[in-house]
Amino acid sequence: MTDSERKQKTGRALIGYAVGGFLACLFGSVYTYFGFGVTSAHMTFAFAPLAAGFAVYLLLRYTRLPYPGCWAARLFAFSLTAFTMHHLIEGVFDIAGAFSEWAFLMPVFAALLLALALFFYFFDIYRDFLSKTTR
Numbered sequence: 001m002t003d004s005e006r007k008q009k010t011g012r013a014l015i016g017y018a019v020g021g022f023l024a025c026l027f028g029s030v031y032t033y034f035g036f037g038v039t040s041a042h043m044t045f046a047f048a049p050l051a052a053g054f055a056v057y058l059l060l061r062y063t064r065l066p067y068p069g070c071w072a073a074r075l076f077a078f079s080l081t082a083f084t085m086h087h088l089i090e091g092v093f094d095i096a097g098a099f100s101e102w103a104f105l106m107p108v109f110a111a112l113l114l115a116l117a118l119f120f121y122f123f124d125i126y127r128d129f130l131s132k133t134t135r
Helices: 003-033 048-062 070-096 105-133
Strands: none
Touching: 003 048, 003 070, 048 070, 070 105
16 A cells, blocks of 8 residues: 555544544533533433544554554444444443443443454454565
8 A cells, every 4th residue: 555545544544533523522512501410421422432543543554554454444444433432322321321231242332343343453464464574
């Protein structure tokens, strides 16, 4: 991958995570404003997973770490989306005073997606290393 392709891919991801984080902050602010003074830490920090994604792609853009392959990048994005949705749903439950015994499944699912993304990322690095050493 050339430097221009790398900057273009990471730039698109950075813009996506920045816009997503801004929208999560905006949703949390609006929901808190119309929540009659009732707030939730989940709703306040719903942008945190997207900020983590922004930081990861910022690190990829300005270092020489290998860029993730297709599967790793998509699973990483899906895991951060699942973490964000978990925060938003838990925030709505907290503000409404409701409870769901199934709410714990969302972060478990997101953690599994994140683990798969890391597996594919390191597997791609290992496969590239093997292809370079066997030439």
